[in-house]
Amino acid sequence: MASMDPHEGFAVGSYSKPLYPGLEDDSIVAVSSGDVKPRILIMGLRRSGKSSIQKVVFHKMSPNETLFLESTAKISKDDVSNNSFINFQIWDIPGQIDLFEPTYDLGMILSGTGALIFVVDAQDDYMEALTCLHRIVSKAYSVNPHIRFEIFIHKVDGLSDDHKIETQRDISQRANEELHESGLNDLHLSFYLTSIYDHSIFEAFSKVVQKLIPQLSTLENLLSIFVQNSGVEKTFLFDITSKIYVATDGSPVDMQSYELCCEMIDVMMDMTCIYGDESESTSEQDSTCIIRLNNSSILYLREITRFLVLVCILRDEAFTKRGIINYNILCLQNAIHSVFDVRRTAKLNGQLPIEGPSSLKQLSTSAHA
Numbered sequence: 001m002a003s004m005d006p007h008e009g010f011a012v013g014s015y016s017k018p019l020y021p022g023l024e025d026d027s028i029v030a031v032s033s034g035d036v037k038p039r040i041l042i043m044g045l046r047r048s049g050k051s052s053i054q055k056v057v058f059h060k061m062s063p064n065e066t067l068f069l070e071s072t073a074k075i076s077k078d079d080v081s082n083n084s085f086i087n088f089q090i091w092d093i094p095g096q097i098d099l100f101e102p103t104y105d106l107g108m109i110l111s112g113t114g115a116l117i118f119v120v121d122a123q124d125d126y127m128e129a130l131t132c133l134h135r136i137v138s139k140a141y142s143v144n145p146h147i148r149f150e151i152f153i154h155k156v157d158g159l160s161d162d163h164k165i166e167t168q169r170d171i172s173q174r175a176n177e178e179l180h181e182s183g184l185n186d187l188h189l190s191f192y193l194t195s196i197y198d199h200s201i202f203e204a205f206s207k208v209v210q211k212l213i214p215q216l217s218t219l220e221n222l223l224s225i226f227v228q229n230s231g232v233e234k235t236f237l238f239d240i241t242s243k244i245y246v247a248t249d250g251s252p253v254d255m256q257s258y259e260l261c262c263e264m265i266d267v268m269m270d271m272t273c274i275y276g277d278e279s280e281s282t283s284e285q286d287s288t289c290i291i292r293l294n295n296s297s298i299l300y301l302r303e304i305t306r307f308l309v310l311v312c313i314l315r316d317e318a319f320t321k322r323g324i325i326n327y328n329i330l331c332l333q334n335a336i337h338s339v340f341d342v343r344r345t346a347k348l349n350g351q352l353p354i355e356g357p358s359s360l361k362q363l364s365t366s367a368h369a
Ligand SMILES: Nc1nc2c(ncn2[C@@H]2O[C@H](COP(=O)(O)OP(=O)(O)OP(=O)(O)O)[C@@H](O)[C@H]2O)c(=O)[nH]1
Pocket: 044, 045, 046, 047, 048, 049, 050, 051, 052, 053, 063, 065, 066, 067, 068, 069, 070, 071, 072, 073, 093, 094, 095, 096, 154, 155, 156, 157, 158, 194, 195, 196, 197
């Protein structure tokens, strides 16, 4: 990272062009907002890392602190409602609990579940975990075939790159073979290599959450149109508190870009904590942060709603058309507000409809370019 640069007063040129003409009248409302509150179950054997994942991603616990976490004794339910659409419950099912016991209403638990994350400890012998995985997914599928099955091959920080790939291949092959033998050919498992010691756990969780957002394809389309018209190379829409990206444009995600964007958010949050003026409050969504990298790239962050930020990666030359980019961001912002009906509710109430930790409010106070 080379410098932070407000970079004011750029000329507007023809490289980029305005998008979504006529959007000002809210004509792009594509889907209704709806109250989306799916349940995500995190399951796995004892000490596989379930509570650590939840604490690191949603409670800002540092990975080293998880070493002192005690084994969870009962099901813990965590409400993640930090904005209008990342709004779900996570149930941490301890490894020592057997949901098949009659004390638990497994049918009820599974019928209201959107995604089941099964955590496999890659540093341990995973045969027992695979048996347990098979038992739970086959039962879950019979109760609710709409559940997404997400397998986190976890703690891969201790594995070499070759070993990671080999472990993923072996686990997916064994798990799928067992399903095949049971005649569950339509049951799809998704596999992710994860660790709380890097960004892989955030990326994996992002993908899990994205699948539960009904408006995802609309968001992706909007971001792709924005990128095409703004000379931007890559863009992510982040939930600021969890660093989950709720959508990105159509180009492939490379881990390095994602990590850079996460680090930018960390820098913003740290600066805000140190220098932010908490007495100042604003409902305007106009926080901005620009970081110029030493490879002629620029990271450009703009607040979209109180809990969502847009982070763009672009070349130096493209940033000379910042006026157009800003205009397009404004259009994008309007479109996103329309998609989630945030602004209309806000207008009705005379205020922003979402309450919660005021991370972006703080952000606004200190990070204007
Ligand atoms: N190396 C490494 N260790 C991890 C990782 N995630 C969790 N751990 C460690 O794994 C241990 C167990 O983590 P927990 O989160 O308590 O495991 P759990 O699955 O919730 O355990 P139960 O509550 O018994 O079901 C802790 O010492 C964590 O520090 C990881 O990504 N890498």
